[in-house]
Amino acid sequence: MEISSKGLLTQVTQFWNLLDDLAESDPEGYEKFIQQQLKEGKQLCAAPEPQLCLQTKILKPKEKILFINLCQWKRIPAPQSTTHPGPLSVGKPEDMTETSDAYTIIDVAYNPDVLQVAEKDQMKKDQLIQMTMKCIEEQLQFTLSHSYHITNFRIKGSIQRMKQSLVGIQADSTDLTEKIKKELTLEQIKSSTVSNPDHFPQLLLPKDQVSGKAECLIEEISSTEIHVEMKIPAYELKIVQDQNEKPLKIELKVELPGINSVSLCDLNVSEDDLLIEVSEKYRLHLNLPEPIDTEMTTAKFIKEKSTLIITMPLV
Secondary structure, three states, X not given: XXXXXXXXXXXXXXXXXXXXXXXXXXXHHHHHHHHHHHHHHHHHHOOOEEEXXXXXXXXXXXXXXXXXXXXXXXXXXXOOXXXXXXXXXXXXXXXXXXXXXXXEEEEEEEOHHHHHHHHHOHHHHHXXXXXXXXXXXXXXXXXXXXXXXXXXXXXOOOHHHHHHHHHOOOOOOXXXXXXXXXXXXXXXXXXXXXXXXXXXXXXXXXXXXXXXXXXXXXXXXXXXXXXXXXXXXXXXXXXXXXXXXXXXXXXXXXXXXXOXXXXXXXXXXXXXXXXXXXXXXXXXXXXXXXXXXXXXXXEEEEHHHOEEEEEEEEO
């Protein structure tokens, strides 16, 4: 039964009267309530941030390299305790093809507290990773390799792509809609925020060991993202040598017509490959001929020529 406009107006009026009464009878409680709503609203607006990237393999249905971006996101509620389920959000798998390379990227987001605890304890980090991979297998009907390694870059693909993948996940609005159909009380209003853990899939992390019976629910996502075909820009790659013809560094010049700001360029460099994505217009992935020193790698953008120059010292 749908709620009438008059009924909705009545409920809104009750809500405001409730706040007015609270402001008069308990100013301190009213202030705390408002501050809590502002805090939760700020968390809902916060974007996910990359934490670490895993590389493994999809064995079935088709063998392919898989990158899993583990991200921290304040929008994801923290577990109530170490024995309670830990909410997570999983983005839709995205297949990438780079000349002869083909791989898949999946973005997974946790509350920042979960990842911070995992960073301090290697065993908990391993458990978190294994359970994440198990959930991906169950949700997507993949068979993954049990071996993996943590890459020396925090994210595979662009940050913009990752944000679109995860922010596109919408919490189920059914529960909130049902609550609106009832008379609103202060407690109902508080419990109707997206911070309710019931709106997120749950991953139960064991205290001491991973249980084979552990179950997890991953939210199924229907992507509304419009895929734009990105061009491979013109580029020149060369190895610079010293007087004795010993290789010193790799220099890469990339021409980006129509780009006038370095802020539009997203660069990810690992020891053996490089990925450049520019404002959903250009995309370049290269396997480097020699291992490089990622910490000493530099990049500069020549605005007049719309050219990005990357200098990568060899290890």
